[in-house]
Amino acid sequence: MRGIQDQLAHRAKATPDQLYLTQPIDRQWHTWTWAEAYDEARRMAAALERMGLQPGDRVGLISRNCAHWILADMAIILAGLVSVPVYPTAKAETIRQILEHSDCKLCFVGKIDEAVERLAGVPAGVSTIAMPYPDARGDSDWEELVEQPAGEFQTRQRREDDLATLLYTSGSTGTPKGAMHSFSNFAFVGHTIATSLGVEPGDKVFSYLPLSHCTERAYVEAVSFYAETSLYFAESIETFAEDLRHVRPTLFGSVPRLWKRFQLGVLEKLPPEKLDRLLKIPVVAGLVRRKIKKGLGLDRARWFASGSAPMAVSLLEWWDRVGVTIREGWGMTETFAYGTQIGLDVEPRFGTISRALPEAELKINDDQELLIRCPCLMQGYYKADELTAESMTDDGFFRTGDRAFIEDGFVTITGRVKELFKTAKGKYVAPVPVESLLARTSWIEIACVLGSGMTQPVALIQLAEHAPADRDHVARQLESDLEKLNRELEPHERLGSLIVVSETWEVDNGMLTPTLKIKRDVIEARYAGLIERASDRIHFES
Structure with missing residues (x-):
């Protein structure tokens, strides 16, 4: 397995003409091949170096998902810097807290709603680079910085155990905590998830769940570095449905609340009683399923997933009846989203979060708490040694805070210990x-x-x-x-x-x-x- 810095160079050399990124801007679709994406990332990495950043310096990323989020992160990786993603929905206070706590020196800003109010939280002394999107504003402009060629720039090689990214928790249980993840962790999740789930060359992925969250970062971005997937983005919330139908991804994941909303959208057009009646007619059922999936833009998808929170078995069964078999997975910020999931070769058990991914060790303690040990476990919470120690067992397992039980290898979450x-x-x-x-x-x-x-x-x-x-x-x-x-x-x-x-x-x-x-x-x-x-x-x- 190549390190993540070397893997980016390998992809650009091995598959230079493969379509990698597709981004709609003002309803026009812009594309990057791997060679073009790598070249632009190198140009930005060189620009970051000219601005005085040194390997190990922290760089923030605040934007909704877009092609330039990926390009910015690639530049950060090539320059040997440490990325600090921040949710684009974060309030000014949270943005200030994370950028100050992480010691950020610079921050990329892009597609953000209520940008003026939110970006008021960027601390004084932290310069900003505006991605090339309407209404994005910063101290420097992306396009001006990448106009200059990379020249003699060389990737600033980092050791496997050097810090690559600080992933801050979403704050569901209080103040966000910064989980420290190494270059090795980043590479492990990208390579292992891609191989264990059977990701294929040419797979298309629609990226819309926050890239600032560990799951999208691992399953979408990191996997795209190691598997030959192409990433597509939505232009806005308003164009989401249209953009999804345009892309027609082959791999698709969501969260329970959005799966519920997708279901409600179907039922508005096709009332439950009528749908049930049609699905009982063998000849008609297949046509109905294809129509539902095509209407959503999911007619080419072969693998569906859900995570973030438990999904009702009844909702899983409903989707299965219409031809969308969803596999629930689980992971945490502290494990870089790595934990449980299954590929198409394994039949899902609804109500479970599937079973352990390769090299993930799971066990239940006396308090019915789920514990995990894996190669991509965080190096600790940033500036919080005491909290790190409290979260670990003596034999190196992380205390997840989830109550669970394991049967035949399949894990069922019953809630949070503190809930x-x-x-x-x-x-x-x-x-x-x-x-x-x-x-x-x-x-x-x-x-x-x-x-x-x-x-x-x-x-x-x-x-x-x-x-x-x-x-x-x-x-x-x-x-x-x-x-x-x-x-x-x-x-x-x-x-x-x-x-x-x-x-x-x-x-x-x-x-x-x-x-x-x-x-x-x-x-x-x-x-x-x-x-x-x-x-x-x-x-x-x-």
């Missing part, structure tokens, strides 16, 4: 399995189960956009759903009420992380008063 709460009856409840059961209801888009110190837990729910406007009708259906749900739960787990919130939970209002996980503590604090006032089994926020 367990005790009711007034003294019984512990794991909220995630209950939330997964609630997700079966097509009118419920997302749910958060709470109940610490309460007689019975309750669920805060956000209704899907297509839910009927008739509140009485919705209440009757939710009452029926609640009855069915409670019959499946243990007495101490049964929900006392469903509370329908009026506010949409989004990243921008702080209710979700950038990877669309619920921020349980934030939601609990926000709705404490509403929970106290709720007296009906089905209660609507005014």
Whole structure:
């Protein structure tokens, strides 16, 4: 396995004419072959050197996914620098905290919503380079910097154990922590994921989940360095559906909330009763499945995945019925997204996160916590030796914080260790399995189960956009759903009420992380008063 710096040069030499990056700008599709991408990255690496950056210096990356995010990261790698990705949805305070904590000297900025407000968080003294997109602004312009040839620039070779990137956690459990990953870790995940999942030359990948998150960084970017995949990007949220249909990827991953939204989009055009009826007719079922997948732009995809949070078995089964068999995987920022997943040669077990990837060792401790040891485990949390020590066992396993069990090698997550709460009856409840059961209801888009110190837990729910406007009708259906749900739960787990919130939970209002996980503590604090006032089994926020 080549180191990641040598691998970039190898790809440019071995497959110079292969299409690598495709980016829409003002609805025109721009492309880079491997030779063109490598040349532009070398030009930028030389420019970074001219600006005085030395190997080991930190460089930030703040942008929605785009071709220049990849090109910038390639330049950082070739110059021997350390990349510090920041979520493009991060508030100014978070941007300031991460760039200061990581000691960044420079930052690439690109496609960012509310850029003026967010980039106010860039600390004084940190210069910026604007990627060549409309409205992107910086101290220097990308195109001016890459006009000069790379000249005598040579890759600044780094050792395998040198720091390559600082991956900051998404902040679902507090202040983001910076996981230190080496050049060796970066190379291992790219090479091993590509080979173990059977990625093929010519595979097309649509990159839209944040590249600042470990999963997209590993499964999309790092894999593209080692496998002959081509990466495509969306121009904007508004053009997402159109761009996806244009690309028609062969490999496609998402997160549970978006898989749910894709499902709701299908059901708006094809009501559940009609779809069920059509799928029971053998001759028609195949046509319906092809039409659904083509409408989404997934008709050429052969491998589908989901991660970030548990996905309801009922949703997995629904997608399987329409010809989209989703394999759930798991990993953490601290393992560079490496952990569990399976390829097409293994039949998935719905409700599990698949089984361990090569060289990943998994075990369960006495507290039912999942532990992992693997070759790409972080070198530690940056500037947090005590926290690093607390997260590790004496024999080198990382404490994931996930409660789980393993059966026949397949791993099932039952929730987070710290999410367990005790009711007034003294019984512990794991909220995630209950939330997964609630997700079966097509009118419920997302749910958060709470109940610490309460007689019975309750669920805060956000209704899907297509839910009927008739509140009485919705209440009757939710009452029926609640009855069915409670019959499946243990007495101490049964929900006392469903509370329908009026506010949409989004990243921008702080209710979700950038990877669309619920921020349980934030939601609990926000709705404490509403929970106290709720007296009906089905209660609507005014």
